[in-house]
Amino acid sequence: MSLRDDWRRARAVALKDLTAERRSRAGLNAVTFLGVLVLMLFGFALGPDTEAMREAAVGAIWLAILFSGVLAFNRCYQLELDGGALEPLLLYPGSRWSIFVGKVLANLAFVFLVELIVIPVAMVLFHVVVPGGALAQIAVLVLGTIGFVTLGTFYAAMSSRSRSREVLLPLLLFPMMIPALLASVQASTALLSGDLMREAGAWVRLLIAYDVIFVAASLAAFEFAIEV
């Protein structure tokens, strides 16, 4: 099997997941609603202090993405588990990491779509104004999302056979997300304040290293994580 075959298989898995998700729509509605709800709760907890809200905005956005993302990851193997389709999926000839890549691509598309809805809501609720450097902010968001989705998809595979997977997934994922969360929040906050101390670059480098390490590790370990 060549890389081209693996890519074809990854694309087939991603398209299948996105088609099924588009048909049901329940997932996107629930996940987006949870994201907006988390933001509103943060808003109420912080009170009417506009400055405090603005300072907490980036952290609140990332926590909203984290909570809603976990809900999405929990669903991503449900398609296979509901119809007993996981075994046939794993028995197609070819590398199993291509299945993982397909799942990651589908989850990336899903989480980016949620972010597209949640972030504008957060900007209104928390009175955030991006002073320029929007491209840099998007780059930080993309890097943080890649790490989050890769690790989330991997742990979702690991916990998919467990009866308490809804509880297990955040317990496994959240501690591992601390470096990426910290780097994303610090980089975004620095960029929002104009990056006067030139510290955003260091956090972005940490994010890139995190992504490279966990993408490689997840690809290598997926076969063992998903084994029946």
Added chain:
Amino acid sequence: MTVSPGEVLGIEGHNGSGKSTLLRILATSIRATNGSVHLFGRDIRQHPDWARGQVALMSFTPGLYDDLTARENLVFAANMLGRGHDGIDGVLERVGLLRESGEKVRTFSSGMQRRLALGRLLLQAPRVLLLDEPYNSFDRAGVALVNEVVREVIAAERGTAVIVLHDRHSAAGLLDRVVTMQQGRFVDATAPTRVVEHAGPSLVMGGAS
């Protein structure tokens, strides 16, 4: 236990005797804790990916995607197998689902779902068919279709079929040999019911459990 090319082996046994586990070992879905399985002379533990290209398993559950249509399920299977989409209509017609090809699998009866699972096997064109209680949920026409597909694979690929069943009646005339399993072991083997031309083993199981 050796199964020859062109042979159809039936496996019987009580619930929990290890029949389905054996099929899943043969399909490389799970690893055997003891023993070995050789497929066309190759150890499947050493070459699991190659083995998956030779073997197709139809398990008790059809393993389809409920929110996709019948055609989309087969398109997905064809993409995963690296096959073109040209043969999909033919397969749908063969399993009697061409008219319902645009409907979601969620709306199908269990018999229709199993027909579609059979269609996926046809797309795969394996050399070894592993069928776990394949006659469940099928009407008489469905039973005949299963037997036709088995004969077709045997004839086209000089293949082998291993069928787990509770009732030999549906597979009458198809089985060359029937073995009984008890607590993970073969305990009884009936003589072949029809003559098989042997040309070296296609499947050799050495105490896999």
